[in-house]
Amino acid sequence: MALGEGSALLIGELSERTGVSARLLRYYEQQGLLRSARAANGYRHYAVEDVEKVRRIRSLLNVGLPLRTVELLLPCVVDASPRVIPCENLVATLRQEVARLDEASNEIDRCRTLILDILHRSGADELVGASTGS
Template identity: 45%
Template sequence: MRIGELAQRTGVSTRLLRYYGEQGLLTPSRDANGYRSFDEDDVVRVRQIRRLLAAGLTTGVIASALRCARGEEARLDLCPELAGVLHRELAAMDDRIGALQRHRAVLAGYLSADR
């Protein structure tokens, strides 16, 4: 299938699909005329990418995680290396949440002082 059909079937823009290719997340074949060609597995792959993006992962982490992703729900078969990466991502996310909570408290303090 061509990129437009993949976009239609997955709800992802052609521009974003090209970006996924640039990031190494999708590897379409090329027809003789140079057009990208995708197959049914790429529909599942795009859905996996979207699920992993929804978890807050970067495309760099997703490139590693896709090797372990199974099915459209992107269930992960955790090898020790991937588990370590995901633990680090979770810790970094917790740090960002903590920083946001501190910022929120300061901002709320300004608003309560105004009353």
């Protein structure tokens, strides 16, 4: 990206357009998800296309994918929608993530059952119905 062509955004502008804090944008850059050019004054300059890239990063993170997986899948995601392009290992990576989420969900269910059992045995059944909506 060449600086001074009007196509570069400062970090504050990228933050404003995406709703992502400058601190988080710097973190994404540190993790290799974003790249910036540096001006002589040290300011970061991002491409206008990085607005959509940051939106894709946020979308992937918002569905529960870890950063390492986002890095792998980022080139496969067309835009902030769920549309994807064919990408090597995409299906295998997503299946691994579904398995990881299933394990986490099972653990949450196990913990919830344990807590409800403790409440039941403590005679606090009235709290159980109020907190679970039953």
